[in-house]
Amino acid sequence: MFDLAIMWDWGAFAVRWLHVITAIAWIGASFYFIALDLGLRKAAGMPEGAYGEEWEVHGGGFYHTTKYLVAPDRLPEHLTWHKWQSYSTWLSGAALLAIVYWAGAELFLIDPEKADFTVWQAVLLSAAFIAGGWIGYDLLCRSRLAARPTLVMLILFAGIVVVSWTLNQVFTGRAALLHLGAMTATIMTANVFFIIMPNQRIVVGDLKAGRTPDAKYGRIAKLRSTHNNYLTLPVLFLMLSNHYPLAFATQYAWIIAALVFLTGVTIRHYFNTLHATGSGPVWTWGATVFLFVLMAWLSTAGGFDGDYDALEARAMSPEATRLAAAPGFATVADTVRGRCSMCHAREPVWPGMHWAPNGVHLETDQDIAEHARQVYYQSGVSHAMPPANRTGITPRERAAIRAWYRDEAILAAND
Numbered sequence: 001m002f003d004l005a006i007m008w009d010w011g012a013f014a015v016r017w018l019h020v021i022t023a024i025a026w027i028g029a030s031f032y033f034i035a036l037d038l039g040l041r042k043a044a045g046m047p048e049g050a051y052g053e054e055w056e057v058h059g060g061g062f063y064h065t066t067k068y069l070v071a072p073d074r075l076p077e078h079l080t081w082h083k084w085q086s087y088s089t090w091l092s093g094a095a096l097l098a099i100v101y102w103a104g105a106e107l108f109l110i111d112p113e114k115a116d117f118t119v120w121q122a123v124l125l126s127a128a129f130i131a132g133g134w135i136g137y138d139l140l141c142r143s144r145l146a147a148r149p150t151l152v153m154l155i156l157f158a159g160i161v162v163v164s165w166t167l168n169q170v171f172t173g174r175a176a177l178l179h180l181g182a183m184t185a186t187i188m189t190a191n192v193f194f195i196i197m198p199n200q201r202i203v204v205g206d207l208k209a210g211r212t213p214d215a216k217y218g219r220i221a222k223l224r225s226t227h228n229n230y231l232t233l234p235v236l237f238l239m240l241s242n243h244y245p246l247a248f249a250t251q252y253a254w255i256i257a258a259l260v261f262l263t264g265v266t267i268r269h270y271f272n273t274l275h276a277t278g279s280g281p282v283w284t285w286g287a288t289v290f291l292f293v294l295m296a297w298l299s300t301a302g303g304f305d306g307d308y309d310a311l312e313a314r315a316m317s318p319e320a321t322r323l324a325a326a327p328g329f330a331t332v333a334d335t336v337r338g339r340c341s342m343c344h345a346r347e348p349v350w351p352g353m354h355w356a357p358n359g360v361h362l363e364t365d366q367d368i369a370e371h372a373r374q375v376y377y378q379s380g381v382s383h384a385m386p387p388a389n390r391t392g393i394t395p396r397e398r399a400a401i402r403a404w405y406r407d408e409a410i411l412a413a414n415d
Helices: 004-038 084-102 105-109 119-142 149-170 173-208 215-243 253-277 283-299 308-313 318-325 329-339 365-370 372-381 395-414
Strands: 050-058 061-068
Touching: 004 061, 004 084, 004 215, 004 253, 004 372, 084 105, 084 119, 084 173, 105 119, 105 173, 119 149, 119 173, 119 215, 149 173, 149 253, 173 215, 173 253, 215 253, 253 283, 318 329, 318 365, 318 372, 318 395, 329 365, 329 372, 329 395, 365 372, 372 395
Parallel strands: none
Antiparallel strands: 050 061
16 A cells, blocks of 8 residues: 555655754864864965965865955855755755644644634644744844844844743644744845855856955845754754754753853854964863753643643544544544653653653543544554563554554545
8 A cells, every 4th residue: 555644754854864864964164164264374375365275184185265254355266155054954944844844734733722813723823833934033133233242142142032931832843843944944044045155156246247246245144044954953962863852852842942042152162262373272171061951851841731621622633533533543542641641741650751752641532633644643643652662562552553544545545
């Protein structure tokens, strides 16, 4: 049987793979050029207009790099533009967001306990947050405050805290952190597309026309590039956070997300200073460890104190309603509660586990019906769950899960 749902997941896997590959290329290039820029040194005999040079050895060869603060006196015949790493990372990330969080909005984006959106409302709000982040950031960088970079960074951090809290009020925990990362990544790519590249094209155009380029275009591009450098590590954390419920499925997830940006600053400050001076400030490691321990403590503070009867009374989606009424559901629900709910609970009883893996709860009939697709993939089609089959789910029980989900899918397709 050709399972379109499984092929859809494999398509998402392929896009995720592409996204990781392009992100490695972009982040690697970004970190390299920041380190190169900070390691430049003045030297005798440099060409006119050169700002500094760097000698490096790698792969059995020596490299001699010279930087011009504005531009060389002539445009070289071969000029490499570093832009597609950024563009391809954003495009693949946007595609992945649409595949996972928009197409799967009822499962991964919408949390009826917070805000009972329709799918189209949730998708529009998702897009609005991502676009609005860039608009607000760009307006701030173009304002009079731009001359005071420290104040700009403080205002940006305050904005991040507000957005993080707001996202956690309207979306699922994993979607909230993911969207904060997507918004930040959009700012970074938009910096490249709308600011850095256009300014570089102006400089190139002036060179071709025989004019002396204005140094301000390089300064503007450099400022946005520096912002990107400090935002990179928080974006990586937020993109990975959907695999760690201790980060996204906790009462203070919005504070954890905000603190991640501070750790990004302390880590990058250490390495940027190290590249510039040869010695990084040791205090940054203490600050980073403190922030990380604080995040870990926040992740275990609080717990579920809600009404389980109210959970059962929630309205189910049409798909979940069909699955709960399908033949074999009662058997599957008993299996899932017996084999999975000790971990996938609002208050897990498995030793050492504080939060349900991936924030997936499988305690009530509604929980199981709403997560039917995941149960099918993880415990029916594959043997991913339970881990190492620690709870002893049998082949017969896995077959019952497959039969229940597939039979309902066939019936739904024929309706």
